[in-house]
Amino acid sequence: MRLKKVGVLLLSAVMTMQLMACAGTSTKGDTKDTITTTEDKTSDDTSIKEDVKEEAKEEVTITIWHQSVTDTDPVKKIIEDSVEDYKKLHPNVTIVQEGVTGEQYKTKIKTAFAAGEAPDISYMFGGGSFVKPYIDAGYLLPIDEYLTSDVKDKILDGMLENCTYNGKIYTFPTITFLANLYCNTEMFEKAGATYPTTWTELLDAVDKLKAAGYNPIILGEKDRWPGMYWFDIISARQVGNPAIMEAFKDPTKFNSEGFVKAAEKMQELVNAGAFNSTMLSMSYDEMVSGFAAGQGAMLFQANWIHPNFENEDAVTNGKVKAIAFPIIEGAAGTATEFSGGSSDGYYINANTKHPKEAYEYLAYLSERIGIEGYEAGAGLPCWDASSVDASKLSPLSQQSAQLMETGTSYITWWDNILSADDSESYKNLVAELLALKITPQEFAEKMSKLQPSELY
Amino acid sequence: MNKILSNKKVLCLFLLPTLLITTLIVVIPIFISFYYSMLDWDGIGKGSFIGLHNYIELVQDTRFLNSVKNSLLFAALSIFIQLPFSLLLAIVVANVSRGEKFYRTAYFIPVIISTVVIGQLWQKIYNGDYGLLNALLDNLGLTNLSQDWLGQEKTALLCSFIPILWQYVGYHMLIMYAGVKSQPPEYLEAALMDGASKVQVAFRITIPLLKPILKVCVTFSLIGALKVFDLIYVLTNGGPFFSTEVPSIYMYTTIFDSYHYGYGSAISIFIILECLLFTVFLGFLFKEKEVL
Numbered sequence: 001m002r003l004k005k006v007g008v009l010l011l012s013a014v015m016t017m018q019l020m021a022c023a024g025t026s027t028k029g030d031t032k033d034t035i036t037t038t039e040d041k042t043s044d045d046t047s048i049k050e051d052v053k054e055e056a057k058e059e060v061t062i063t064i065w066h067q068s069v070t071d072t073d074p075v076k077k078i079i080e081d082s083v084e085d086y087k088k089l090h091p092n093v094t095i096v097q098e099g100v101t102g103e104q105y106k107t108k109i110k111t112a113f114a115a116g117e118a119p120d121i122s123y124m125f126g127g128g129s130f131v132k133p134y135i136d137a138g139y140l141l142p143i144d145e146y147l148t149s150d151v152k153d154k155i156l157d158g159m160l161e162n163c164t165y166n167g168k169i170y171t172f173p174t175i176t177f178l179a180n181l182y183c184n185t186e187m188f189e190k191a192g193a194t195y196p197t198t199w200t201e202l203l204d205a206v207d208k209l210k211a212a213g214y215n216p217i218i219l220g221e222k223d224r225w226p227g228m229y230w231f232d233i234i235s236a237r238q239v240g241n242p243a244i245m246e247a248f249k250d251p252t253k254f255n256s257e258g259f260v261k262a263a264e265k266m267q268e269l270v271n272a273g274a275f276n277s278t279m280l281s282m283s284y285d286e287m288v289s290g291f292a293a294g295q296g297a298m299l300f301q302a303n304w305i306h307p308n309f310e311n312e313d314a315v316t317n318g319k320v321k322a323i324a325f326p327i328i329e330g331a332a333g334t335a336t337e338f339s340g341g342s343s344d345g346y347y348i349n350a351n352t353k354h355p356k357e358a359y360e361y362l363a364y365l366s367e368r369i370g371i372e373g374y375e376a377g378a379g380l381p382c383w384d385a386s387s388v389d390a391s392k393l394s395p396l397s398q399q400s401a402q403l404m405e406t407g408t409s410y411i412t413w414w415d416n417i418l419s420a421d422d423s424e425s426y427k428n429l430v431a432e433l434l435a436l437k438i439t440p441q442e443f444a445e446k447m448s449k450l451q452p453s454e455l456y
Numbered sequence: 457m458n459k460i461l462s463n464k465k466v467l468c469l470f471l472l473p474t475l476l477i478t479t480l481i482v483v484i485p486i487f488i489s490f491y492y493s494m495l496d497w498d499g500i501g502k503g504s505f506i507g508l509h510n511y512i513e514l515v516q517d518t519r520f521l522n523s524v525k526n527s528l529l530f531a532a533l534s535i536f537i538q539l540p541f542s543l544l545l546a547i548v549v550a551n552v553s554r555g556e557k558f559y560r561t562a563y564f565i566p567v568i569i570s571t572v573v574i575g576q577l578w579q580k581i582y583n584g585d586y587g588l589l590n591a592l593l594d595n596l597g598l599t600n601l602s603q604d605w606l607g608q609e610k611t612a613l614l615c616s617f618i619p620i621l622w623q624y625v626g627y628h629m630l631i632m633y634a635g636v637k638s639q640p641p642e643y644l645e646a647a648l649m650d651g652a653s654k655v656q657v658a659f660r661i662t663i664p665l666l667k668p669i670l671k672v673c674v675t676f677s678l679i680g681a682l683k684v685f686d687l688i689y690v691l692t693n694g695g696p697f698f699s700t701e702v703p704s705i706y707m708y709t710t711i712f713d714s715y716h717y718g719y720g721s722a723i724s725i726f727i728i729l730e731c732l733l734f735t736v737f738l739g740f741l742f743k744e745k746e747v748l
Contacts, residue, residue, distance in 0.1 A: 107712050110499060133715060137501035222607075222695060278584035280696040281607030295585070420498075420715040432697065 218296025
């Protein structure tokens with residue numbers, strides 16, 4: 001009996017403490033907020049002042065999930081900073097950010113939407129394999145009604161097209177990614193190889209690099225999409241971007257001479273011993289860190305990897321050159337056609353309680369990633385970045401920006417265009433092509449069986 | 457106390473919480489999965505009911521059949537290689553004269569290391585460029601044998617099973633060790649006094665007495681093998697070319713990469729039924745033997 005009494009006493013004591021603790025935090029929070037509000041009122045930006053007056057009453061929390069978790073990803077810091085800075089601009093809005101890496105993110109976001117527990121804003125890849133099912137299911141909010149012309153004017157021409165589905169705008173662009181051929185200058189010099197501008201020169205460089213004892217091209221095909229980048233660009237050089245667009249609308253056109261030739265070119269590289277023999281067990285991460293550690297002379301990847309190579313600890317720091325992928329002699333593609341574009345962005349949940357606040361933060365964040373990401377070398381801006389001093393950019397970012405200026409047409413990564421199912425098939429087919437398991441003819445025939453896809 | 461426990465109402469009351477939780481987090485999801493498995497659904501929008509079509513497609517899917525074949529091979533390896541090895545270790549460790557505690561701990565260490573760590577560790581061992589295994593072969597003068605172990609179809613499957621077998625040897629060893637240790641010493645002493653050798657004692661006395669424990673180990677090992685996921689996911693993710701794919705990996709990629717939620721659910725139902733069937737079968741098998 002006595003024990004019971006002690007138990008009851010203890011329990012009630014704990015409960016009272018909890019109650020008090022809750023009360024304590026809420027009053028604390030209130031006072032803190034009022035302080036920041038008054039601080040902001042003294043700031044000289046009038047627009048901010050108005051905002052504060054209007055919204056000071058309602059406390060709003062916006063949650064955002066993103067994929068930028070590694071320290072080499074400049075976007076990670078931009079998001080973290082934006083959370084703090086946004087609180088200063090809008091004291092009543094609290095942003096809660098959460099990052100989840102790569103493959104796990106896909107799983108998490110899908111489960112969250114199915115369970116109705118998705119965040120207000122979430123990061124998505126564009127295109128059929130990722131964002132489209134969510135839009136079709138009505139999970140995401142179009143932002144047309146909030147979009148004002150002054151925001152629109154800050155976005156570079158044509159960049160909003162990638163954010164439009166069925167005539168409605170769903171997100172803002174941030175930075176453009178562009179795949180380049182990265183060459184390790186030290187290895188090229190030592191091997192006496194020239195930076196390839198044509199296919200013959202590429203094969204020649206491969207031979208020379210091999211003779212000098214280097215691994216010519218590093219490829220992490222375990223994750224399958226790095227190899228896909230190679231076929232994306234080889235077919236762009238072989239048939240040209242317009243023909244690729246046609247083939248996406250009518251996949252039977254994949255079964256044509258041009259694509260068979262592109263597949264032959266791919267196997268030509270394999271047969272020349274251009275890729276590392278361990279490509280099938282190497283992951284994307286190992287590929288990038290491998291190149292940074294000097295395990296390969298060439299790498300074809302998008303410009304988001306720059307920070308890895310320009311890291312002070314990297315062996316390759318200052319020894320990497322970005323060039324356009326070589327052209328194929330006598331083929332339709334030109335050196336100004338690129339793989340890439342602005343394909344990913346942050347999308348607003350259709351069920352958000354605060355669509356207006358979410359939109360405002362979205363616009364703020366997207367512009368910040370566009371400009372600061374550009375400064376940090378993560379990609380090229382989709383927003384007017386004339387305020388940025390281009391000479392302060394890292395050498396690779398400058399080279400990449402110069403290449404982009406020459407660009408005449410862009411096609412985003414094919415797995416962003418194809419449906420989820422087809423993009424798996426496509427990536428598997430490229431892997432089989434690289435392992436010489438299928439012939440170019442078989443490859444082209446299987447590609448022709450994909451579903452037609454729209455281009456966004 | 458006995459009076460309370462013999463009251464059926466009280467018994468039911470005590471079982472109720474567990475029953476409720478199990479129903480909520482195990483039984484109901486299985487039924488929901490079964491319902492999903494009859495849908496053509498991408499997991500995001502609305503699904504359409506297609507009856508047993510997913511199952512019909514499943515039995516004709518060569519990629520799926522291959523994954524089942526892989527998991528059965530793995531189950532066989534677990535039972536016929538991993539368990540005998542664990543048994544041997546258990547008996548040896550239980551009879552070792554010095555350092556019993558040390559060996560017991562040493563063999564158990566892999567079990568407590570996170571799977572991802574083990575995956576990374578073995579990836580470095582198998583690595584084709586700088587892996588430990590290749591370095592070893594080079595040093596032995598067998599350079600022509602060194603290869604990209606996880607990157608080739610013919611070696612990847614076996615190479616991805618070995619770490620899992622290695623990891624759980626200690627786990628089964630510990631269960632069997634506890635079984636060996638709890639056996640009454642009288643039988644043993646009597647046998648030794650009658651002049652039996654240590655090997656004879658092991659085969660005639662220790663192992664037969666260990667049968668209930670062995671049943672537990674075989675069941676754990678088999679079920680574990682049929683639903684293995686994590687280490688293969690880390691090591692090869694089913695590749696190259698699905699050669700190391702097991703049903704759980706196939707289910708994961710079907711649902712989360714190809715967006716076929718219905719088809720993936722059908723695979724998950726298959727895994728559940730497969731495990732259930734084998735468990736019942738094992739129970740039956742061991743019962744028969746006990747009668748004999």
